[in-house]
Amino acid sequence: MAESEAKGVSGAPLPDLRREGNALFQAGRYEEALAAYSRALLRAPKGGEERALLLRNRAACHLKLEDYVRAEEDASEALRADGRDLKSLFRRSQALQKLGRLDQAASDLQRCLALEPRNKAFQEALRSLGSSVQEKMRTMSCTDAKVEEMFKLLLDSEEKDLDKKQKAAQNLIVLAREEPGAEKIFQSDGVRLLLQLLDTGRMDMVLAALRTLTGLCHGHRSRTVAILSELGPQRLFAVLEMEAEQVSLAAYNLLQVVFDALKEGLQKERLGKKDNALVPDTSKEVKLLLQQLLEALTRDSISAYGRDSILNLLINKVPRKSLQDPNNCLTLWVIDQGLKEILEVGGTVSHSPGSLPVTENTHMSAAVLLSKLYGDLKCDGERENFHRLCEDYVRGWFQDPGVPGKLRAIQTVSCLLQGPAEAGNRVLELSGIMEGILALCASSQEADQLVAVEALIYAADKAKRATFITANGVTLLKEIYKHSQRDSIRIRALVGLCKLGSAGGSDFSMKQFAEGSTLKLAHQCRKWLCNETMDVGTRHWAAEGLAFLSLDADVKEELLEDKAALQALFQLTRSENQSSLFAVASTLVNCTNSYDHEEPDPQMVELAKYAKQHIPEKHPKDKPEFVRRRVKKLLSAGVVSALTCMVKKESPALSPACRELISRVFLAVVEDPEDRGAIVAAGGGKALIPLALEGTEAGQTKAAQALAKITITTAPDMAFPGERVYEVVRPLVSLLHLNRTGLQNFEGLMALTNLAGTSERLRQKIAKEKAMPMIEGFMFEEHEMIRLAATECMCNLALSPEAYLPSRWLNCSWLKAATGLSCWFSTVERRRIGSGRLLRGHWLS
Numbered sequence: 001m002a003e004s005e006a007k008g009v010s011g012a013p014l015p016d017l018r019r020e021g022n023a024l025f026q027a028g029r030y031e032e033a034l035a036a037y038s039r040a041l042l043r044a045p046k047g048g049e050e051r052a053l054l055l056r057n058r059a060a061c062h063l064k065l066e067d068y069v070r071a072e073e074d075a076s077e078a079l080r081a082d083g084r085d086l087k088s089l090f091r092r093s094q095a096l097q098k099l100g101r102l103d104q105a106a107s108d109l110q111r112c113l114a115l116e117p118r119n120k121a122f123q124e125a126l127r128s129l130g131s132s133v134q135e136k137m138r139t140m141s142c143t144d145a146k147v148e149e150m151f152k153l154l155l156d157s158e159e160k161d162l163d164k165k166q167k168a169a170q171n172l173i174v175l176a177r178e179e180p181g182a183e184k185i186f187q188s189d190g191v192r193l194l195l196q197l198l199d200t201g202r203m204d205m206v207l208a209a210l211r212t213l214t215g216l217c218h219g220h221r222s223r224t225v226a227i228l229s230e231l232g233p234q235r236l237f238a239v240l241e242m243e244a245e246q247v248s249l250a251a252y253n254l255l256q257v258v259f260d261a262l263k264e265g266l267q268k269e270r271l272g273k274k275d276n277a278l279v280p281d282t283s284k285e286v287k288l289l290l291q292q293l294l295e296a297l298t299r300d301s302i303s304a305y306g307r308d309s310i311l312n313l314l315i316n317k318v319p320r321k322s323l324q325d326p327n328n329c330l331t332l333w334v335i336d337q338g339l340k341e342i343l344e345v346g347g348t349v350s351h352s353p354g355s356l357p358v359t360e361n362t363h364m365s366a367a368v369l370l371s372k373l374y375g376d377l378k379c380d381g382e383r384e385n386f387h388r389l390c391e392d393y394v395r396g397w398f399q400d401p402g403v404p405g406k407l408r409a410i411q412t413v414s415c416l417l418q419g420p421a422e423a424g425n426r427v428l429e430l431s432g433i434m435e436g437i438l439a440l441c442a443s444s445q446e447a448d449q450l451v452a453v454e455a456l457i458y459a460a461d462k463a464k465r466a467t468f469i470t471a472n473g474v475t476l477l478k479e480i481y482k483h484s485q486r487d488s489i490r491i492r493a494l495v496g497l498c499k500l501g502s503a504g505g506s507d508f509s510m511k512q513f514a515e516g517s518t519l520k521l522a523h524q525c526r527k528w529l530c531n532e533t534m535d536v537g538t539r540h541w542a543a544e545g546l547a548f549l550s551l552d553a554d555v556k557e558e559l560l561e562d563k564a565a566l567q568a569l570f571q572l573t574r575s576e577n578q579s580s581l582f583a584v585a586s587t588l589v590n591c592t593n594s595y596d597h598e599e600p601d602p603q604m605v606e607l608a609k610y611a612k613q614h615i616p617e618k619h620p621k622d623k624p625e626f627v628r629r630r631v632k633k634l635l636s637a638g639v640v641s642a643l644t645c646m647v648k649k650e651s652p653a654l655s656p657a658c659r660e661l662i663s664r665v666f667l668a669v670v671e672d673p674e675d676r677g678a679i680v681a682a683g684g685g686k687a688l689i690p691l692a693l694e695g696t697e698a699g700q701t702k703a704a705q706a707l708a709k710i711t712i713t714t715a716p717d718m719a720f721p722g723e724r725v726y727e728v729v730r731p732l733v734s735l736l737h738l739n740r741t742g743l744q745n746f747e748g749l750m751a752l753t754n755l756a757g758t759s760e761r762l763r764q765k766i767a768k769e770k771a772m773p774m775i776e777g778f779m780f781e782e783h784e785m786i787r788l789a790a791t792e793c794m795c796n797l798a799l800s801p802e803a804y805l806p807s808r809w810l811n812c813s814w815l816k817a818a819t820g821l822s823c824w825f826s827t828v829e830r831r832r833i834g835s836g837r838l839l840r841g842h843w844l845s
Helices: 014-026 030-043 049-064 068-081 086-098 102-115 120-155 162-176 179-187 190-199 203-217 221-240 245-264 273-278 283-297 304-317 329-346 362-375 380-398 403-418 421-428 433-441 446-459 463-483 487-501 517-529 536-549 553-561 563-572 578-592 602-610 624-637 639-648 656-669 673-681 684-693 697-713 729-734 742-756 760-768 772-778 784-797 812-819 822-835
Strands: none
Touching: 014 030, 014 049, 030 049, 049 068, 049 086, 068 086, 086 102, 086 120, 102 120, 120 162, 120 190, 162 179, 162 203, 179 190, 179 203, 179 221, 190 203, 190 221, 203 221, 203 245, 221 245, 221 283, 221 304, 245 283, 245 304, 283 304, 283 329, 304 329, 304 362, 329 362, 329 380, 329 403, 362 380, 362 403, 362 421, 362 578, 380 403, 380 421, 380 433, 403 421, 403 433, 403 446, 421 433, 433 446, 433 463, 446 463, 446 487, 463 487, 487 517, 487 536, 517 536, 517 553, 517 563, 536 553, 536 563, 536 578, 553 563, 553 578, 553 624, 563 578, 563 624, 563 639, 578 624, 578 639, 578 656, 624 639, 624 656, 624 673, 639 656, 639 684, 656 684, 656 697, 673 684, 673 697, 684 697, 684 729, 697 729, 697 742, 729 742, 729 760, 742 760, 742 772, 742 784, 760 784, 772 784
């Protein structure tokens, strides 16, 4: 038993693991040392000297890695075993000093000196800490007077100097961003005074109060709970009722910080053990805040901007960040308590009597939230409950005898079809829903037609349903298009026809309408798109029509020749109406043929012919030479600027699916090396980084591959200036995983080769991302080009003095034998020795 306890997880004896950790620490490989100590701790006997020693050593690793919270925790646990352990005391004092808890750090140093009075390191550390404490006290005493003066100026109703007040408000905001200033404001009865500023109702004072409160709540749970209690629901509602987008955005930022502090307890280094004990569980506060926000969603007095802010907050904070996290209880709670309220917002019919105030983005935000909630569910039982709640809500309104109830039900169906399509399709199959939509399309009331035609467009997604609508609704849509007096209705009818006309997808042989009809529809869409007298919301539908029709290669060719239509399409990405982003991205994917398509197996084609099965046909104008010409035209028209603008949008419309479409377009336009310099100059490199770090797996991979292509042929310090170049490493390393294609592996290796030859810091970053074992594996690949790329990359990484190289690598003959290319390796070595770095891509044609 004692022998088994003295062994680590790997089977090595405990002292061997400790010695391994010590050696790694001395070599400066702190993360590996940390891992070795952690493995040893898993089996170390509790309360023993060995455990205290390991904890002390692990605290030293945390200090080197600047993780001061964990350093303080490990040192404290070691001291519980031996309160007179000088090293643990000293390391805890170092961690506490970095965390800003100077009084506790001084107490530890004084104990160190009491145990070892002649230690010069302790004496010097205490002197330095004393200077820091005195400086902090001077700052705080000066800050006291400043805080009091600023509040006095802001709350003085007789002060007419607006510049003075604005400067005081700005100073207060800046002060709240730093922990000492935030704490001083809080301790100086600042919350009560800030609430007085909120109560003035003046926009400048409200903005100053909200932004200062954001600083006070940032990363501090106990302050956040106290502020939330003082704020109360009524003040929160009053802020969200203000008809000012700036105020709603400031309220959104405050609520986001509040959620972060309550849910995750960010920056726990600011909170001591006692402070944590005051707020052991904040789930009650989180649910109370969510309940208030869900209630606010359906209050008539809440402004349209305030409603959008609530939806955006729920989108970002309720669903799990990772599906690997098993806890989705917050999502389940919101569905049980607030799904009806969310559906009510999504089912609001704009401009109808008694409807909730909404913006042009509200329905899209509600659809995204519903989609996120549905995607966060883990099992069939949870999904079935979601379906039941949606069906009950829609059925309840649809069975209402009046038309307004049916309109609300159909608008809710549209919202569900834009969001969780599975739930929308289930609701659409309820008795009478589809027939009701077609009946309202023929209504003499224009508002009714508007809602019904939109629902018909979203309902035509499935081929079966598109065929049903083609048989039953095309004539109706044509009549609406020809005879309606309102362009807003005509364009929606046109989009319905566009969607039905594109039901065959890119299959050239599957045509729903007569020859030439698709081109006529596209021409009308471009005409409306370029009509600047129309509102953006109406022109958005023209973009939707092109997104469907551009599956036809003839439509793509005509669109690329129409420069005015292209510029109008790009201009939509810069408008406030964010619902156009997906339509524009879909159109660009179609024009660049960057959607997934596989070449059919010739044998399967012959078999299908023999069985008289349908065989998809490729349009002659979708051949590679046509696609390359279209990409060149898009680049000349400024597509990169439009894509970059889309990525910068902080909107629910920029969904993971939309991000994937943008990544696909980027990958298509960087294909030609000659274009990559211009793409980088237009901001393409910068825009690709967030796309490669967040979104669907396919989207992240496409963006990473585009980054690799740019990095291969462009100097990294020019393509990604400053600190940005270090953000590129992780996406490139992701291309080395075994589930990527051979081409992606190869391009990832070549890009990393270029980075590894740039600077020592980049080489260390590549090693930190654990890329070296994968690169070594590729040196034994069957494909010659991949072996060459991996070997060149490893040669550049070997320039780092901290690179971990197996002893067998020290024998150059082994490396030559591994590649099977002795002559190539000799040439590489000569170039490396002569220039100081390997030339990138010198063996590529």
